Amino acid sequence: MNSVLKQISVFTLSILVILLFTNSAFGQNNNKLSDTENGGFLEINTGILALNSRYIDAPENAGVIADLRFSYYWRGFFLENRGHQGIGFPGVGYNFYNEDTWMLDIFITETHPSILWDNEIDIENGVLNEQDGLIGIRPRESDDRIALRATRFIDDTTALRFLIAPISDTNGIAEVSPYLAVWYGKTWQYQNINFHSIYSAQYYNTSTLQYYYGVTDEDVSEKFQPYKAHSGVSLSAEFGMTYPLSADWLFESSVKLTRLPDNIHNSPLVSGRLESQAQISLTYVIF
Amino acid sequence: MxxxxxxxxxxxxxxxxxxxxxxxxxxxxxxQTTEDIFFKLKPHKCVSLHEGQQCFTKVKINWQTNIKSDYCLYSSQQRSALYCWKNTQQGNIEHELNTNADVQFVLKQSPNIVISESILKVSWVYKKKQKSRLSWRLF
The missing domain is CATH 1.20.5 (Single alpha-helices involved in coiled-coils or other helix-helix interfaces)
Incomplete structure (x- = not known):
């Protein structure tokens, strides 16, 4: 329920941001390129995900994933969801600059998922017990932020993306708590198979990591000893392939390895330094 | 005179x-009426991920007519014949190709009589909007 309210509040906030930009001159740019024309795409992805979770006592498990992935543009405003491969719950935003090599968006998204906040989401994603080992600590809500997102298209197969989100309200008030992320992605083709690799670095400040991985007095138990987290950088690498089975169906597979920040890997809530996941799935592209 | x-x-x-x-x-x-001529491509479709990308496939072409003669197979990708057969009424060939547009195959009887033709259709999963699709596939 709380999650639903939170999502509603994110959407309300999004609409406000969208309205704020409706009358701006930036909107005039968007008719020039097809990328942000009205319309979008929608696809259903389902398959099996094997996850070696970052959280303590999470069983190594495999679950069924079923995601509705979409991106929709309307006059520069957009709504998108990458499912479990995305960085968070559906992002909403406004594209205010779109030239040949750069796209700039105001973007609202989840920069860190919730912990023990709403198990239904985990069930939906098929990762049934990932956080069961954390039961006993206070729940942490997801970190939803307004961000500036910049995408630089280096060539037809290579892109860089930056996200800067300086404000967080996870502690109940808006506070400066920088989150910075960069992704470098490249695709290449061999026969009709499209491969991709993505490397990313995400910086979280002390306040954020303490919120999610710290153990405070109210969390302390025999299992969870006091712990104070500090700022750090998470690194990840993903390698995947996509094969078109027909004009509507895709076969996809990927593996992803994430190295957690040095200052949280020995948190009582964390099982180790590395998190890994692998998935195989089928995608039906509706439009 | x-x-x-x-x-x-x-x-x-x-x-x-x-x-x-x-x-x-x-x-x-x-x-040779159309009923007498067998000319088949397999597969007759090639699908790539993005519009404009090269599509790779190996086409098996089988043909049969009711008259022994000299025949040549042509494709819209090149001027010269892909293959010619002498004094026969059937043939087959495997042809590897990559293309980003439909390819037409034509069977001609010597010297230059079109006997039959067929098209390898090229389609894509993601049409246009290359930039969005690129970032979509990546992030």
Whole structure:
């Protein structure tokens, strides 16, 4: 329920941001390129995900994933969801600059998922017990932020993306708590198979990591000893392939390895330094 | 004068023989109705991920006619024949190709009579909007 309210509040906030930009001159740019024309795409992805979770006592498990992935543009405003491969719950935003090599968006998204906040989401994603080992600590809500997102298209197969989100309200008030992320992605083709690799670095400040991985007095138990987290950088690498089975169906597979920040890997809530996941799935592209 | 008259007659005779051969050939080609001609591509579709990308496939082409003759197979990707068969009425070939547009295959009977044709269709999963699709596939 709380999650639903939170999502509603994110959407309300999004609409406000969208309205704020409706009358701006930036909107005039968007008719020039097809990328942000009205319309979008929608696809259903389902398959099996094997996850070696970052959280303590999470069983190594495999679950069924079923995601509705979409991106929709309307006059520069957009709504998108990458499912479990995305960085968070559906992002909403406004594209205010779109030239040949750069796209700039105001973007609202989840920069860190919730912990023990709403198990239904985990069930939906098929990762049934990932956080069961954390039961006993206070729940942490997801970190939803307004961000500036910049995408630089280096060539037809290579892109860089930056996200800067300086404000967080996870502690109940808006506070400066920088989150910075960069992704470098490249695709290449061999026969009709499209491969991709993505490397990313995400910086979280002390306040954020303490919120999610710290153990405070109210969390302390025999299992969870006091712990104070500090700022750090998470690194990840993903390698995947996509094969078109027909004009509507895709076969996809990927593996992803994430190295957690040095200052949280020995948190009582964390099982180790590395998190890994692998998935195989089928995608039906509706439009 | 007499010599030139003779030359004219020779040319006429050659022309007659050529036109007769041509008619015989046309007649032979006309004898092959569409029911008699088997010309099949497999697969007849090639799908790539993004519009504009090269699509790779190996096409098996089988053909059969009811007249023994010389035949050549052409594709819209090149001017010269992909393969020619001598004095036969059937053939098959495997042809590897990559393309970002439909490819037409034409079977011709020698010298240049179109017997049958078929098209390898190229389609894509993601149409246009390359930039969005690129970032979509990546992030």
């Amino acid at each position: 007499i010599t030139s008259f003779h030359s004219f007659g020779l040319i006429r005779r050659i022309l007659f023989v050529l036109s007769t051969l041509c008619c015989v050939n046309s007649y032979a080609a006309e004898q």
